[in-house]
Amino acid sequence: MKPDNKIRTLFAESTVNVRAQYNDRIINDAFAALGQSNRTTSAAKQPHMWRIIMKNRMTKYAAAAVIMIIGLTIWVSIFGGPPDGATAAWAKTLQNMQAMPWLHVITEIRLAQGSEVEEWWRCFDPSIRAFTYSDGRINYANYSEGVGYSYDGRENVLWIHPVTEKYNVPGARSPLAQLSHRIEQMKERGIEVVRREFSRLEGRRVEIIHTSSGVRMVRDVERNLLVSSEGKIQGSPGTFRTTYHYPDEGLAGVYALGVPRDAETIDLRPNAEVSKLLREIQRRFDEGYGDHIAMVLHSWAEQDGGLKPWQVVMLRQQGERERVDVYTAGDFKHLVSLYGDIKDHWPDLTIQQVEEYERNDAISWQKIYDGTYTNIGNRDPASKRIRFNRHRGRMGSQGGGASDSMSVLSWFEPPIYGSPRPHWSVTYEFLDADPNHEGLIGIRIVKGPLKAARQIAESSTTERIRTDPVFTTSQAECYWLDPSRDYLVVERTTFREGKETSRSFTLETKQTGDGRWYPSHIRHEWSEITSESGQTRRLDKRIVLDTAPIFPEDIFNADFMFNAK
């Protein structure tokens, strides 16, 4: 075959599989961009830079650097010195800030295209955080009460939704924990104070601090609090000015931020009964299985019932520390794989066997949380290069049935449904009792484009579509939980546009020595909704759990990623 013909054939036979999340993200961003494009001509010609930056993932990276600089200046100016030593004094100043009833920060970013003003409020006790954006959006979250408000001024709609700062909150969980991280970053960037001078401002003695990054800060000496910072935005011709205020009286609520009383309100919080169930799941998810090592064997289930090895995932946890190793186990021509070692025993392997077979060059993905940082290594299957990322704090799980923790395999994380997006709704409801799910509790969580869903439902001639949210929204998940077995998820079904896209069954469960249930055999099926063929793929997961593990030294040490057993 001529090479270009072969290339044509390869292209013709190439397929991709796309998950609903990816579609959702693009469609929503595209809708937002379309709306922006159509709202006003001037808006299209002179866009809100900051909004565009934050909508675009790549420019976000650059923006993150800008934000980082601004963030760093806070710490430099707060602590009034270069980022080395004097940590106790810094901590003292930070404690002063935290002791303030409220912190109110106003940042003006001036770019060639115009300026943006954003405001931020923070109260640490109770934990409340609020933002107002220059495009009319307002967010207010009372973490202590678990309720958040998101207002979109363009639509005059206020969403009320559950919030948490416990899960999937990247980064340090407290300002004090942030401190050490910021210090490290400042050291890495070589930022230092180059000049200090004292003056009086509005009757207060202030210290004016000039840093090597070109940022100037003003500190209230007597109260030892930051008053303002300003300077050029690195990598941009723009400038920023941030002022810090410490009011005694904080925000009375979201309406105090300017949300009109007549705004349409959409309450996305689950009712009390559902909340109780979600708290129960959350509690078990948090507790997990304690110290353990688990082996998850991933196979492709073939039509004839055979199991084709694909991946071996090893999950280890000791205290707070976690390690995930994903090994290639398929019969791949171009990838280093455990296949040769495991094929004769598949899928009846033991943890001890796999521990013998584990080898660094067969790892495709690895995560180590060492108690402070989450370290992730990802091997590109083509170039074989490994990309490392380090993230302050514990990264949330990948969710969606991934095998990166035993809790993810056993339950789900309620907070992942808690964040609303503009025009999206989340509803929770119990499923009717079903003889095919005897003794189980069913819950359905529906996420979808609120207005689009309404339009579809209203225009449909089918009663079922008009009335059933599953058939009128873009995404729904149904869970059947077993209350007699620690509320394990026995079945999970996802829908998109009313069409079932994936289904997970827990086919077998076992108990640990102390009586906790866990899934030992899961079958995951999903339909290729994006292809004409409508094929169904089946992934089989066999799980072996040992809750009395003995770990080699340094196994949770990130210095040995991709380089140690």
Place this chain on the structure above:
Amino acid sequence: MEDRSLVNRCRQGDRDALRRIYEKYRDDLLIVAIALSHDLTIAEDAVHDAFVGFARTSRNLHLKRSLKAYLATSVANRVRDLLRARQHRCLGLEQARVTAPDTSEPSREVSWNERLEELSSALEKLPQEQREVIVLHIHGRMRLRAVAQSLGLPVNTVKSRYRYGIAKLRSIMDGEAPI
């Protein structure tokens, strides 16, 4: 005809038309992006950015060629930018957030089959400029003259890139060069 109608509707802010365009070309664009980059993160971002860019500019868009060719070229441009940017980009928190397990792990948003793996592995051995011409010509179904216009290059340059690229692929496919 359908594409022109869809684009016209997009100009009026019709979301259904935008969704229809996305659903119609998403897979092709992802294949183009994966073939050009052999990197899932870049491919996902390139298609995202190209499509959101299309939505943003659709109001003033007057197509002179096929919509698929327009979108494929946008994706190719974006892949090129992202590959360049990756050379000197620091790994940051945002990147950590988008990192996920293995490229073919179901928890990823996008995965591909073995044919595309073979294809993108082979194409990765070619210089980017040859890769672009081959992918846009074969999968984008663009004439070489149209590819030249899109890339702002002389037709002869594009033709020679295609010729050299195919010749190198021949050696790769025939096993003369390792994939």
